[in-house]
Amino acid sequence: MATQRLSDLTESLLARARAAGAESADAIAVEGRAVSIDVREGKLEQAERAEAIEIGLRVLIGKRQACVSASDISERTIAEMAERAVTMARLAPEDPYIGLADPAQLAQVRDASALELADPAADPAAADLERDAFEAEAAALAVKGVSKVDQASASWSRQTLHMAATNGFSGGYERSSRAISAVAITGEGLEMERDWAAESRVFQSDLPSATDIGREAGERTVAGAHxxxxxxxxxxxxxxxxxxxxxxxxxxxxxxxxxxxxxxxxxxxxxxxxxxxxxxxxxxxxxxxxxxxxxxxxxxxxxxxxxxxxxxxxxxxxxxxxxxxxxxxxxxxxxxxxxxxxxxxxxxxxxxxxxxxxxxxxxxxxxxxxxxxxxxxxxxxxxxxxxxxxxxxxxxxxxxxxxxxxxxxxxxxxxxxxxxxxxxxxxxxxxxxxxxxxxxxxxxxxxxx
Incomplete structure (x- = not known):
């Protein structure tokens, strides 16, 4: 499970920070996946998929602090991060106002399940995103006066994060996002004008249709002509x-x-x-x-x-x-x-x-x-x-x-x-x-x- 893996990473970061000499510390781990599709003139222009786990560590020594991050989660990297952060903190200027929260101040709710920030539906396939992008482009082009569509796009992302600190806090949650956009153009040369429409939602079932988004981009563009x-x-x-x-x-x-x-x-x-x-x-x-x-x-x-x-x-x-x-x-x-x-x-x-x-x-x-x-x-x-x-x-x-x-x-x-x-x-x-x-x-x- 991603949440447990990220929790383990933050605990490892905190343990290494203490061993390296940090008086206190907090850590964050983020795992993300994203797919984006761009189309133009009825053809696929670009398709990108990204997957990554990134980690960050803040250490405090007295009233000095330092932050480091990495995209490598090996034990060696985590140990090096902690050593580097402690060295940096000892050289940092003092700030009398920094410091972790008192344990009594910490949130009791440590997840976001009640807020519905992650769509439980299956992640959309790249073909689904491509279809949405083409539909948005076609709808914009169908508006009388639109000469071309600069770009139509559809994307999806899902991110899980976990935070932990030496004051006893440990919590995390997942987020998702689904988006469609289009940029339409009217006129040529010096008479060219453009406008756009875009929508994004946490749940893809809440997202307006690609046709509606493309049509809105086209209508806005034509309204701004001349x-x-x-x-x-x-x-x-x-x-x-x-x-x-x-x-x-x-x-x-x-x-x-x-x-x-x-x-x-x-x-x-x-x-x-x-x-x-x-x-x-x-x-x-x-x-x-x-x-x-x-x-x-x-x-x-x-x-x-x-x-x-x-x-x-x-x-x-x-x-x-x-x-x-x-x-x-x-x-x-x-x-x-x-x-x-x-x-x-x-x-x-x-x-x-x-x-x-x-x-x-x-x-x-x-x-x-x-x-x-x-x-x-x-x-x-x-x-x-x-x-x-x-x-x-x-x-x-x-x-x-x-x-x-x-x-x-x-x-x-x-x-x-x-x-x-x-x-x-x-x-x-x-x-x-x-x-x-x-x-x-x-x-x-x-x-x-």
Whole structure:
């Protein structure tokens, strides 16, 4: 069984670390399998299969630490890893805030079976993935105006991980993923435009059909044909659901404990202040079923739990692991993410923004004249001041009606002001890890024609 093999590997890593002189240590082992298929012009373009087991070790000596990783799981490699990590730790700078969790803090639930993160169905064959890719390509090409499909893809992966530490923690679980995507093109030469559609699910039975995904890619592409530049001025802007999550993502990055501890965040003084309009909240729920961002424990073995990050518009807390929590004098929020070759760092999982009472179309109808943003091109975002500038493309709206596609525009503002003015639609997709609807903002600056 993969889980037992990975558990044995982490225990071996910890034993070797102790023997090499580590005062404490944690270890992670990951086994993964993945298959991806790409097709183009009715032919198989690329087929890849990957299988690997990787291991990582962090050792602590006093207030010094070091991390090492390897893709070889032989006893010799494990022993060499432990020796190298201990040597590196003795030379590392001191950090007074590092350290494993107290045993009393550790999660009691050590697996994720209740969260349904691994599809019990048989793994799809390469032929199944190839069929999906061809179906997506054919559906995109069937849309009038599509000149070609740049690529259609289907993939599948399954990963098992196990973590253990000298404080007594030992736990692991399995994840699976199934995805289909297509990129369509309309026009030729300088008139060429492209767009895409993609869907991913934990359970393949929840995945939309390849035909629907391909058709959506084609329809989006054709809708963007023959774009113009947007008008210059201050206008309402609607961030389409596909990209609206990025705006909330800037807020989440600004409240990350690492940025706060360094004083390098535009929200460093924002705790307890209004960061969103009244009535809007952001809730993190790591226990949603069949969602990619769910997990029963974090990268330091602490039990995860739902928490309200923004409550009725007011920021209630930072996103912390043990080290950043100690530095800020606060408890960890059980948000540690652990890499194979890096120490734990804070990271947010599943979040949901309060949805509004109106549909996307109703918000557009009320815009008057403005811009719908469907994609970004480059960005200049100052993480310390919140100044925001991005190249955009999308659709121009007049009298509440979509008039024509646009590109080569730039929007600018400041995240402090932008986020306090958002008006959410009710079109968020509930299967996503970040559930964020389309967002309307008033009065941003647009630079265009």
């Amino acid at each position: 774009p113009r530049r947007p008008r210059t001025g201050a206008f309402p802007i609607l961030f389409d659901e596909r990209i609206a999550g990025s705006l909330i993502g800037h807020l989440l990055a600004a409240i990350n404990g690492t940025a706060i501890a360094r004083g390098a965040s535009w929200l460093r003084d924002g705790l307890g202040t209004q960061v969103l309009p009244e009535g809007l909240s952001i809730v993190e729920n790591p226990h949603r079923l069949r969602i990619s961002g769910s997990r029963p424990f974090d990268g330091e073995g602490l039990a995860t739990a739902p928490r309200t990050i923004v409550d009725n518009g007011v920021l209630t807390g930072w996103t912390l692991d043990l080290a950043t929590g100690r530095k800020l004098g606060m408890p960890s929020t059980a948000n540690a993410a652990r890499g194979l070759s890096s120490p734990p760092t804070p990271a947010v999982g599943n979040i949901a923004l309060t949805q509004g009472p109106h549909s996307r179309d109703e918000l557009i109808a009320g815009m008057g004249t403005g811009l719908i943003v469907t994609s970004f091109i480059g960005a200049t975002i100052n993480p310390t001041t919140g100044d925001y500038s991005r190249g955009v493309s999308g659709f121009w709206v007049e009298n509440g009606q979509v008039q024509y596609p646009v590109n080569e525009g730039t929007i600018a503002g400041n995240l402090h002001d932008m986020l306090r003015r958002i008006v959410p639609a009710n079109d968020a997709r509930l299967h996503r890890s970040h559930v964020v609807p389309s967002l309307l903002l008033e009065g941003l600056t647009i630079a265009g024609a």
